[in-house]
Amino acid sequence: MSSTENQPPAEIPPPQPWYTLDITERCNADCVFCFASPSLRGTGRVSDLATVKKQISDIRRQGYGVVCFTGGEPTTHPDLAEMLRFASGLGLKAALNTNGFRFASKTYLDGFQGVFFRALVSFHSHKEAVFNRLTGTRSFRQAVGGIRNLMDRGIPVHLSHVLNKFNYQDFPGWVRYVNQHFQGVDEMGLPLYHDVFFNQEIHEPAGAMVRFKEVRPYLREGLSLAEFPIIHRNSCTASYCLFSDGFHRDPANFAEATRARNLEKLKTLPLLQQKELLNYFVPERCYACREFLAPTCKGIRKKYLLVFGHDEFQDLLSSEEKRLIETRTLPSSPHISLGAPGRGAASSPQELAEVLLRNSDHQIRREAARALGDLGPAAAGCAPALARALKDADIQTRRNAALALSKIGATAASELRRLLGALKDPDVQTRRHVAMALCALKPLPESSAKPLAAALRDEDHQVRRDSAIALADMTPVPPKATKALAAGLSDADTQTRRNCALALSRMKPPPPAAVAALSKALGDADAQVRRESSYTLGQMQPPPPRAAAALIAAMKDEDPQVRRESALALAKMTPLPSEAVPALLGAVQDPDACVRRNALRFLCGLPRLDARSAAALKAALDDKDQDVRKEAANAILRFNARHDSPA
Incomplete structure (x- = not known):
């Protein structure tokens, strides 16, 4: 065997190279087969945010396309969400290697909306007692709840199952459990491990290790039962070939x-x-x-x-x-x-595309579509085949094809038409992936507005969310989407309302037809919806008087950004409604300096300064904030210039 025989060929670069970033040694579990030292799980290293951001920037410069955050347990890091957002902002796809315990809290999961595209979740037994023994916790129910919550949010889940002497005989039952309770986990499949007990000395065959010959019959039975793809063809210890006599x-x-x-x-x-x-x-x-x-x-x-x-x-x-x-x-x-x-020879993208379109086995078509998605932009030339696969008779093939198109990120007009048509697919997961794919295509042509607007009425909240974002990313947002986006401000799903409000805020000019819906949204329970709505009203030239009542009420909002935008919108009104004057004068004493500055801007538009207005200006000249003092002085100058008399 020559010394160069097993060297990678230069002409085949790895697609979407994956970098695993360890951000902490700490963990909220104590797995018997973990490679981390037990002494570090509670007190080990935790990388600070600045260090991790520098590492992420270096990873991006080195040409990596995906960064997987791991540990320890990455969800124990207090700055994890910010790290994921930073990676996404640099154009990296972010994945998470986690035990999933903390994602049992929907409130915790809310903080990670849209910042990672895949969760690799460890799930080592379907039996609560065995799971808790393996992980050294009592967290079985949290793990199950975390996996379900991730799947409910449309985040692809990739299960990791470590075969060891405590669970290998239960593997067929584990597969049945996943088939029944985690339908949809086939989005990412199952990496199968038959691992060694890392923390033991290599001369001591103890701990969690188990021999191949003992695992074989259970592995074979489990594989025959799986309704999800097994996407790793080798284990952590040896290739599957060694499990077959x-x-x-x-x-x-x-x-x-x-x-x-x-x-x-x-x-x-x-x-x-x-x-x-x-x-x-x-x-x-x-x-x-x-x-x-x-x-x-x-x-x-x-x-x-x-x-x-x-x-x-x-x-x-x-x-x-x-x-x-x-x-x-x-x-x-x-x-x-x-x-x-x-x-x-390894499968090329073109060969995979041929398999996708022509193979009669739906299981193989599924994996061909999934494989093309894993190639990312390197499979851009296969977009036509993936778009045609959106009409495949097999639901999972359609799902995988749509997900692959979302990862490729480049679609011609013909593929775009098929994607838009697939927003009506009867399968909700396919529609989710299609909407996500459309979010990745920027900018979308104006012809996309009508089907995306129709998708805002989809029964699935994730489809509605992503359709609104796709509309928000259009440049400019087409006026024909106004009615649907305005209706979306009353959606039962908070994130959909946020995304619709964002889309309306990006319309240039803002649509007068949405004034009623935007005014109503100023009373929304969610602060972000109220912020975007108040901002959009303030961008109208001038803001419509019929929104005055809602903006005046918003001057008492608990969120300072809502008060800032509302004050600015009211100050821009011409003529200024008389009922707005008391609210703006009161805002000159708001605890937020920006609100005070914005409120002062209305004074120069008054026909005259009464005693209360003059007192407000005078008090503002002594404000503790320098910018407020400047705004008060400018207001006096503007008033004098307009009225040719001293304020």
């Missing part, structure tokens, strides 16, 4: 034997990032493998070989390799690279 004796027979639905689909997986995996050993015979497992096989974890020996791999290993294991002198083995000499 005789693979290394006759690879062709193994390939034929794995035509079952849950393994056949693995052939359509995308290219993976190439890394040096120093913890794995790749036997020389593996380099001759031309089967579909080859492109992402990592070999055998060295620690497993050093703990349990080589007796399970007799026919795979050479005499020299057995000697290396016995003498504990295993070399570091690089990842077997895609396209290396003697290897089978």
Whole structure:
């Protein structure tokens, strides 16, 4: 075997390279197989926000497309939401590796709206007692609630299940549980692990470790039951081929034997990032493998070989390799690279597109669509195939195709028409992914306004939310969407109301037809809705008098930004309604300096200054805020200039 045989070819760069960022060593669990030191889980390192922001900026400059936040448990970090927002702002896709406990709180989850696109959630047993033993907590119900809440918000969930001596016999039951209770988790599938007990000494075969030969029958049964795709073709310890008797004796027979639905689909997986995996050993015979497992096989974890020996791999290993294991002198083995000499070719985007459109097996079409989505912009040339797949008879294929289009981010006019048409798909998850895809396409043409406006009446809140955002991102927001956006200000879903208010605020000029709805929205329970509504009314030239009553009432709002925008809107009215004068004069003493400044602007528009107005101006000249004092002086100058007499 040559020294260059397993080097990654320069012409195949990893698509959407994934960077895992460790932000804390602390954790709210105490898993028996965790790689983190138990002594650090409560008191370990916590990276500060400034440091993490610098790391994220460096990650972006290095060309990574995805950053996965991990730990410890990342949700224990107080600045996690801000980190995710910062990453998104730099154009990175943010994922989260989490146990999901804290997401059982919908209030906590609200703080992460729209800032990460995937959750990789650990779920190690469907039995409460076993789960709690494995995690060292009593958090089974929180984990279940967190997964359900994430899925309810439309966030793709990728389950992680560590097979170990405490749970491996329950694997078929675990699969049945996921099939029944987490329908929709197939959005990201299941990475299967048969891991080692990291915290033990390698010469002590204790802890959570379990041998391949003991796991095989339960793994096979579970795989045959899964209604969701198994998207990793190798475990953390060795390739799935080693779980099947005789693979290394006759690879062709193994390939034929794995035509079952849950393994056949693995052939359509995308290219993976190439890394040096120093913890794995790749036997020389593996380099001759031309089967579909080859492109992402990592070999055998060295620690497993050093703990349990080589007796399970007799026919795979050479005499020299057995000697290396016995003498504990295993070399570091690089990842077997895609396209290396003697290897089978990996699936190209074009091949995946062909599979998507022509394969008769819906399971394989599903995975082809998913694989293209994982390729991201590298699969842009396959957008026509994905758009055609939006008409696939299989629901999950349509879902995956829509999700893939949202990740690719570039769609021609013909694909856009199909996307807009799919907003009427009978499957709610497909409509969600389609709406999300439309949010990623900027700018959308004006012809998109009508179907997006119609989608604001969708029965699903996530579709309505994303449709409103897609409209808000149009430049400019088409007037034909005014009626639907105004109606959306009364939506039962808070985020939909926020997004509709945002869209209306971006209309240039703001639509007079929405005045009634905007005025009503000034009484909304949500402060963000009230802020956007007051801002939009203030942008009208001039603000309409019929909004005066609502703006005057808003001058007493608990949120200072609402009071600021309302004061500014009232100050711009021409002529100023007489009933607004007392509210504005009272606002000159508002605790917020910006409200005081905005309120002062109306004085120069008065036909005359009565005693109360003059007193307000005089008091403002001594305000503690320098800008308020300047505004008061300017108000006097403007009044004098207009009336040719001293105030």
